[in-house]
Amino acid sequence: MMKSGARGSLVAVMLALLAVGALFAAGHATPAVHARSAAAGASDPRLKGAYRFEDGGWIYAHLEGTPEQVGFQHGYLLAAEITDALGAVRLDSVYRTHRSWKFFRDTASSLLWPHIDEEYHKELTAIADGVNAHEAAAHPLDVWDIVALNAFEEVPDYYVPLLDAKERRPVPPLAAAPGNCSAFVATGSYTKDHRIVMAHNNWTSYWAGQRWRIIFDIVPAAGHRIFMDGFPGVITSDDDFGVNDAGIMVTETTITQFHGFDVNGKPEFARSRKAMQYAASIDDYVRIMLDGNNGGYANDWLIGDNNTGEIAQFELGLVNHRVWRTRDGYYVGSNFPSDPKVTREETRFNPKDAESSPNARHARWLQLMAQHKGNIGVDEAAQFISDHYDTVLKRQAPSERTLCGHVDGVSRGIPEWAWGAYYPGGAVQGKAMDSTMAGAMSFRARIGHPCGTDFASKPFLAEHKEYAWQMPILSDMKSGPWTTFHAGQQPAR
Numbered sequence: 119m120m121k122s123g124a125r126g127s128l129v130a131v132m133l134a135l136l137a138v139g140a141l142f143a144a145g146h147a148t149p150a151v152h153a154r155s156a157a158a159g160a161s162d163p164r165l166k167g168a169y170r171f172e173d174g175g176w177i178y179a180h181l182e183g184t185p186e187q188v189g190f191q192h193g194y195l196l197a198a199e200i201t202d203a204l205g206a207v208r209l210d211s212v213y214r215t216h217r218s219w220k221f222f223r224d225t226a227s228s229l230l231w232p233h234i235d236e237e238y239h240k241e242l243t244a245i246a247d248g249v250n251a252h253e254a255a256a257h258p259l260d261v262w263d264i265v266a267l268n269a270f271e272e273v274p275d276y277y278v279p280l281l282d283a284k285e286r287r288p289v290p291p292l293a294a295a296p297g298n299c300s301a302f303v304a305t306g307s308y309t310k311d312h313r314i315v316m317a318h319n320n321w322t323s324y325w326a327g328q329r330w331r332i333i334f335d336i337v338p339a340a341g342h343r344i345f346m347d348g349f350p351g352v353i354t355s356d357d358d359f360g361v362n363d364a365g366i367m368v369t370e371t372t373i374t375q376f377h378g379f380d381v382n383g384k385p386e387f388a389r390s391r392k393a394m395q396y397a398a399s400i401d402d403y404v405r406i407m408l409d410g411n412n413g414g415y416a417n418d419w420l421i422g423d424n425n426t427g428e429i430a431q432f433e434l435g436l437v438n439h440r441v442w443r444t445r446d447g448y449y450v451g452s453n454f455p456s457d458p459k460v461t462r463e464e465t466r467f468n469p470k471d472a473e474s475s476p477n478a479r480h481a482r483w484l485q486l487m488a489q490h491k492g493n494i495g496v497d498e499a500a501q502f503i504s505d506h507y508d509t510v511l512k513r514q515a516p517s518e519r520t521l522c523g524h525v526d527g528v529s530r531g532i533p534e535w536a537w538g539a540y541y542p543g544g545a546v547q548g549k550a551m552d553s554t555m556a557g558a559m560s561f562r563a564r565i566g567h568p569c570g571t572d573f574a575s576k577p578f579l580a581e582h583k584e585y586a587w588q589m590p591i592l593s594d595m596k597s598g599p600w601t602t603f604h605a606g607q608q609p610a611r
C-alpha cells in the first residue's frame with residue numbers, strides 16, 4: 119500500500135511515534151492522574167456543581183455554568199482521560215498524515231481559532247486550564263492541543279488531503295474521509311407509539327472507540343441543556359448522538375469519500391456544538407450548521423423534533439446541501455450520500471457497488487424498516503444497531519457490511535475509508551432513545567460492540583504486525599451492559 123518513496127519518511131515518523139508513545143503509554147495503562155483527585159485544583163470554585171461517576175463502562179460527567187466553568191470542570195474531571203486521548207489522537211494523526219503534532223497545533227491556532235465563537239474560545243481555554251490544574255506537574259498541555267484534539271475528525275482527513283494536493287505532496291494513503299456509523303430515525307406509522315425513535319452506533323478505529331465513553335450532561339449558562347455521548351476533551355459529541363432540553367434529537371453518519379474543506383469556514387466541531395446548544399427546531403439546527411460551513415466532517419445529519427414528531431435528514435456537503443423532512447417515515451444512515459449532486463460533485467462514492475460497506479448496510483436498513491414498520495421502539499432500535507445480517511451473503515456474518523461492524527476479521531477491509539485488511543475498527547458503542555426518553559433527556563447506551571462481542575488486542579496485534587503502530591494506544595475493547603442514563607443523574611449510592 120505504501121509507495122517506496124514514502125518509506126523513509128515513514129520510518130522517521132515511526133521513530134518519533136515510539137518516543138511519543140512511551141510518554142503516554144504508562145498513562146493509558148494506569149490513569150495515575152485520576153488517583154490524585156485531592157490535588158490542589160479540587161477546591162477551585164469553578165468546580166461548583168460538577169461531578170463524575172462511572173456506570174456500565176461509561177464515564178458520566180455533569181458540567182454546569184459559564185463557558186469558563188463548563189470548560190474547567192470538563193478538563194479537571196476528565197484530566198486523565200483527556201491526557202490519554204490527546205496522546206492517542208496525536209499518535210494516530212501524525213502517523214497517518216506524515217505531519218508533525220506542531221502542524222496540528224499551528225493549524226489550530228492560525229486557521230481554526232479565528233473562526234470559533236468567543237463562547238467556545240473561553241470553554242476550550244478553560245479545558246486546558248482544568249487539565250493542568252489537576253496535573254500541574256506532569257505533562258502540561260495548552261489550548262492549541264485542546265483545539266487540535268477537538269478537530270481530530272476534520273483536520274487530518276479533510277484539510278490535510280487538500281493541503282497535500284495544494285503543496286503537491288503525495289497524499290498519504292491513510293488520510294481519507296472516515297465512514298463513521300450506522301444510524302436511523304423513524305416516526306409516525308413506523309414506530310410503536312407514532313413518535314420519534316432514534317439510534318446510532320459509532321464506527322471508528324477501536325483505539326478511538328475505547329475512549330469514546332463519556333456521557334456529557336451539560337447545563338450551560340446560555341442556550342439549552344445538552345445530554346450526549348462524547349470524547350474526552352471535545353466540546354461536541356463528535357460521533358453525534360444527543361438531545362437538548364428544547365426537544366431536538368440529533369445523530370449522524372459521515373459521507374464516504376467526501377472531499378472539500380474551506381479554510382475560511384468555522385470548524386465543524388464548534389458548529390455542531392452550537393447547534394446542539396442553541397437549536398430549538400430543525401430549521402435552527404440547519405441554519406446554525408450552515409453558518410460558516412467549512413465542509414469538515416461532512417455528514418448526513420438525522421434530526422428529530424420531539425415537540426412536533428417531525429424528523430429530517432440534512433445532507434451537508436461543502437458546496438451543496440439538502441434537507442428531507444417528514445412526520446411519517448424514516449431516514450437511515452450508513453455513510454452513503456443521498457443527493458445525486460452531492461454524490462457526483464463532492465465525493466468519489468460509487469452508489470452502485472452493492473458490496474461496499476455503506477451500500478450493503480443501507481440495504482439492510484431498508485429491510486429492517488420494512489419488516490418492523492409500526493413496531494419500532496427503543497428495544498428494536500438497540501437490536502438494529504447490533505445486527506449482523508450481511509445483505510451480500512444473505513446470512514448472519516459480522517463484517518464491514520453489517521450494521522454492527524467488525525472489520526478486524528475481514529480481509530477485504532474498507533478501501534473507501536483507507537481501512538486495510540483486518541483493520542481494527544468497526545462499531546465501538548451504541549445508543550438508542552425514543553420520544554419518551556428524549557423528553558426526559560435520557561438514552562440507553564452500550565459501550566463496546568453493540569452486539570456484546572469483546573475485542574482482544576493482544577492476539578490481534580500478535581497476528582497482525584501491520585498494526586503494530588497502534589500498540590501503544592490499542593487495548594481490549596470489552597462490551598458493557600445496555601445502560602440507561604438521564605440528565606441530572608446522580609451516582610448510585
Ligand SMILES: [Zn+2]
Binds near residue numbers: 504505
Ligand atoms: Zn457486532
